[in-house]
Amino acid sequence: MRAFSILLLSGALFAAAPGAAKPSVETEQPGDPAGEEELLVQLRAAVGAMREEMFRPGPLVEGWNVGGADPDAELRAAGADRHAYLLEAEDGERSVVLLSDRRIADFAPAGWQVVDSYGSAADAVERPFVHFSYLSPRYVIATRANGFRRDDIDCTDRIAHALLYELPGETMTEEDEHAQMAFRLGLLAIEGVTACTRYTGNRAEGWSARPLLPDGRSLPALELPAERLRIVPLAPVDELMRRPPGETS
Secondary structure, three states: OOOOHHHHHHHHHHHHOOHHHOOOOOOOOOOOHHHHHHHHHHHHHHHHHHHHHHOOOOOEOOOOOOOOEOHHHHHHHHOOOOEEEEEEEOOOOEEEEEOOOOOHHHOOOOOOEEEEEEEOOOOOOOOEEEEEEEOOOOEEEEEEEEEEEEOOEEEEEEEEEEEEEEOOOOOOOOHHHHHHHHHHHHHHHHOOOOEEEEEEEEOOOEEEEEEEOOOOEEOHHHOOOOEEEEEEEOOOHHHHHOOOOOOOO
16 A cells, blocks of 8 residues: 555554564573573564554455546656655554655665664565654654555555654654564565555645455554545655644644
8 A cells, every 4th residue: 555554553463462472572681592582482472463463354445446536646657756655544644655765864864863774775676665654752763665456456465674763853742662572563564465555645635545455354443543644846855744833734
């Protein structure tokens, strides 16, 4: 799906879930085989629980494979090197999507610090897009993934590279203590999964999205609060993600 809100959902699931989603085993000393094995068991259980929750299918969506809008065609017609997508949630939170084969680091602000990574910047994908989204006010997840269009819906089947950025000057909260674990578990939970989106709307008014499995069944857990996808002139990522003056969450 074009908007990788599933990573944000994984963070929410991680924060809210009981013990299985928060591996708690501590080895008494490095190399403790029993402790390491138990931790691995807990991690696998957490990943499995998150995957099951996120991708539990709902009913088949009527007409899912016909008449879906094609925002990418509009963006490319406008000039993908001069425009970007701005995805804005009902609460004002913003994320940015770029149709580009450039690296994540080419778009990230200089002051953002990488604190974790997944995959490789050298990993090639056929139809790449780069997505920057908030995990919290202090952390931003950036992904470079493969997208493709089939049956009038847009799908994503692989994240080639992901970076977790820490933003300077933001206060650490209790939830932020688990940011790296949520980042890692979320990526593992969606590894190997194909997720799709059916868009409705137009360039003038923007597009709304419906998450789907490739066979047209809905994904209720991924139906987050109303979001609107719009095409905007390209600008620095941190400026696009920043709330307009006077807006609060």
